[in-house]
Amino acid sequence: MARLGFTAVDFEVFRVEGFNERMQQIYAHVRPKLLRLGDELAPQLERKLHMEFFPHVAKHARHMVNPPPETWAAFGPSPKGYKRYGYLALCVSGAGIHARAVVKPEADKRPEMARNLYSRTEQLVRDFKGTRLARYDKWDFHHRPTAETAEAGWFGALADALDKRSGVVDIGFGWSFRESLRLERDELLDAFSELEPLYRVLRAGV
Numbered sequence: 001m002a003r004l005g006f007t008a009v010d011f012e013v014f015r016v017e018g019f020n021e022r023m024q025q026i027y028a029h030v031r032p033k034l035l036r037l038g039d040e041l042a043p044q045l046e047r048k049l050h051m052e053f054f055p056h057v058a059k060h061a062r063h064m065v066n067p068p069p070e071t072w073a074a075f076g077p078s079p080k081g082y083k084r085y086g087y088l089a090l091c092v093s094g095a096g097i098h099a100r101a102v103v104k105p106e107a108d109k110r111p112e113m114a115r116n117l118y119s120r121t122e123q124l125v126r127d128f129k130g131t132r133l134a135r136y137d138k139w140d141f142h143h144r145p146t147a148e149t150a151e152a153g154w155f156g157a158l159a160d161a162l163d164k165r166s167g168v169v170d171i172g173f174g175w176s177f178r179e180s181l182r183l184e185r186d187e188l189l190d191a192f193s194e195l196e197p198l199y200r201v202l203r204a205g206v
Contacts, residue, residue, distance in 0.1 A: 113159075
């Protein structure tokens with residue numbers, strides 16, 4: 001089995017103080033691996049989920065003062081960017097690695113996404129029966145958020161967030177720092193596969 005290939009140094013990057021200093025370390029250690037993994041995982045995701053994916057690696061161009069507490073490779077439906085859409089993300093932070101489904105405030109068609117979530121809640125509850133998901137919209141970047149059973153009210157809260165202009169959807173699975181050192185590609189792809197029913201709802205209208 002092929003591991004993702006992250007080392008302890010990659011996670012220690014997020015302890016570096018100062019914006020420029022941390023960005024230098026991210027670009028030296030983490031970003032090259034995310035660029036490689038983005039190119040390699042996108043076609044594997046396409047085969048596994050039967051959808052087209054384009055990889056994009058975060059540049060953090062909007063940040064000028066506060067050093068980013070995490071970085072990521074996003075897999076979305078457009079070659080031109082990812083923030084206007086719902087997307088899947090391989091995220092790296094000091095806490096470990098995370099596989100998430102994300103919608104940012106600047107995404108297009110948020111009302112349509114909310115309506116899709118409301119109308120598909122019962123089906124999503126069936127799709128995620130027994131699955132424990134974590135919400136990352138308000139996490140502290142130090143300790144993985146607590147995973148919860150995905151129930152009807154849980155998906156309703158996600159739809160409510162999309163109805164708010166600044167609301168964020170950011171949910172998924174996480175592995176600890178130690179687990180992340182041994183994390184295999186198939187485990188990550190399986191996590192994205194588990195998120196597929198929600199991602200399809202968020203992707204509707206593309």
